[in-house]
Amino acid sequence: MCAGVRLRQFIDLGFTPLANAFLRADQLQEPEAHYPLQVSQCEDCGLAQLTHVVSPEILYRRDYPYESSVTQAGRRHWQEFADSACGQMALTDRDLVIDIGSNVGFLLECFRDNGMRVLGIDPSSNIVRIAEKRGVETWDEFFGPHVVKRILQEKGKAALVTATNVFAHIDKLRDFMSAVSDLLADNGVFILEAPHLGHLVQSLEFDTIYHEHVSYLSLKPLLRFFDTCAMEVFDVQERDIHGGSFRIFVSRAGRYPVRDSVREMLAWENEAGLYDAPVLAEFAAKVAANRSALARLLHDLKHRGKRIAGVSAPAKGMTLLNYCHIGPELLDFVTEKSRLKIGRYTPGMHIPVLEDEALVRHKVDYALLLAWNFAEEIMGNLEDFARQGGQFILPVPGPRVVARSRTARHAASSPIQIREMQWKSVTRS
Numbered sequence: 001m002c003a004g005v006r007l008r009q010f011i012d013l014g015f016t017p018l019a020n021a022f023l024r025a026d027q028l029q030e031p032e033a034h035y036p037l038q039v040s041q042c043e044d045c046g047l048a049q050l051t052h053v054v055s056p057e058i059l060y061r062r063d064y065p066y067e068s069s070v071t072q073a074g075r076r077h078w079q080e081f082a083d084s085a086c087g088q089m090a091l092t093d094r095d096l097v098i099d100i101g102s103n104v105g106f107l108l109e110c111f112r113d114n115g116m117r118v119l120g121i122d123p124s125s126n127i128v129r130i131a132e133k134r135g136v137e138t139w140d141e142f143f144g145p146h147v148v149k150r151i152l153q154e155k156g157k158a159a160l161v162t163a164t165n166v167f168a169h170i171d172k173l174r175d176f177m178s179a180v181s182d183l184l185a186d187n188g189v190f191i192l193e194a195p196h197l198g199h200l201v202q203s204l205e206f207d208t209i210y211h212e213h214v215s216y217l218s219l220k221p222l223l224r225f226f227d228t229c230a231m232e233v234f235d236v237q238e239r240d241i242h243g244g245s246f247r248i249f250v251s252r253a254g255r256y257p258v259r260d261s262v263r264e265m266l267a268w269e270n271e272a273g274l275y276d277a278p279v280l281a282e283f284a285a286k287v288a289a290n291r292s293a294l295a296r297l298l299h300d301l302k303h304r305g306k307r308i309a310g311v312s313a314p315a316k317g318m319t320l321l322n323y324c325h326i327g328p329e330l331l332d333f334v335t336e337k338s339r340l341k342i343g344r345y346t347p348g349m350h351i352p353v354l355e356d357e358a359l360v361r362h363k364v365d366y367a368l369l370l371a372w373n374f375a376e377e378i379m380g381n382l383e384d385f386a387r388q389g390g391q392f393i394l395p396v397p398g399p400r401v402v403a404r405s406r407t408a409r410h411a412a413s414s415p416i417q418i419r420e421m422q423w424k425s426v427t428r429s
């Protein structure tokens with residue numbers, strides 16, 4: 001990001017396959033590419049980034065199986081994003097909003113409902129087809145100068161450009177920002193949202209590290225980076241999706257008053273020690289301890305004859321399974337809602353992916369929640385499993401078994417009420 005070359009590696013998760021490279025049965029015997037999964041911090045600007053970057057052509061130009069809008073919490077999040085952006089920026093009817101890495105178009109739909117003209121850019125052909133079917137105009141492209149030229153010719157300049165959970169995927173950020181800048185109207189705003197390094201470190205969310213996430217963002221390096229692009233961060237907000245994210249508002253320098261939130265977040269980052277080697281070394285040691293503890297718990301349950309399965313198969317879950325060496329000998333299967341993954345096998349560990357109903361059908365005792373960031377909603381959705389006596393294992397920050405308490409068992413089952421229920425933690429002694 002700052003073109004610095006002094007990188008200090010602070011965590012090594014070994015060699016893993018790509019987190020979204022789910023396999024068909026006929027591919028299981030073929031060799032599978034593994035790539036080093038290590039994170040370093042730039043000693044000059046403080047940006048945490050992968051030591052080894054995999055080419056985007058390998059990462060995204062396949063049957064990319066991630067659909068961003070499958071959970072209720074996800075939907076609520078995009079609605080709030082669009083509504084608050086429209087309110088805050090006084091966007092006018094027919095203003096152009098461009099979402100980079102727009103996936104199936106859920107965020108853009110929310111902007112369109114607010115009266116904006118919208119356009120999505122996404123390089124995964126199968127996902128673009130879904131977005132188009134949903135009626136959200138989406139171009140099947142990698143974002144860059146060639147796309148910007150075409151947008152300017154056909155649609156004009158953008159009042160707002162958004163990139164949610166995309167910025168951290170990009171290797172050549174300077175080229176990216178210069179294209180965004182060309183696309184923005186004079187007072188236009190770029191909003192980026194990404195998981196924050198601070199939450200990764202403090203909550204041991206090591207599984208958010210995978211090859212698609214080239215960088216692990218925090219504010220300090222971004223302030224410096226945007227400054228060198230003649231852009232300015234004028235606001236920053238925290239959001240609790242994906243284990244703790246932040247939303248940054250960027251414009252050309254001097255266009256908007258800079259809010260106190262910018263200074264406050266910077267102070268918090270420094271206080272948390274995000275740029276201190278000993279703090280990051282301690283993080284790595286705790287992650288390794290968590291791996292041992294989780295493996296111990298699963299092996300112990302297995303020895304006691306329990307059936308265990310994984311619930312949901314997000315990219316982060318693949319880091320967890322591969323790093324902790326959790327395979328079909330421990331998990332009978334993992335379940336998924338996304339039909340793009342059902343019927344396939346997890347990369348590296350080759351665990352079959354089934355639909356959620358399999359938990360009840362196969363009388364599973366313990367469900368390992370791989371998408372722990374949506375734990376409440378998922379547990380709420382698996383009423384039948386819980387009623388049958390099924391218990392949940394949360395893997396991060398440390399493994400713990402969670403069962404619905406007796407008092408909560410008869411409570412109503414809407415997702416909102418589930419959120420307020422008590423979950424009794426029965427950590428093993």
Ligand SMILES: [Zn+2]
Nearest residue numbers: 002004042045
């Ligand atoms: Zn740097």
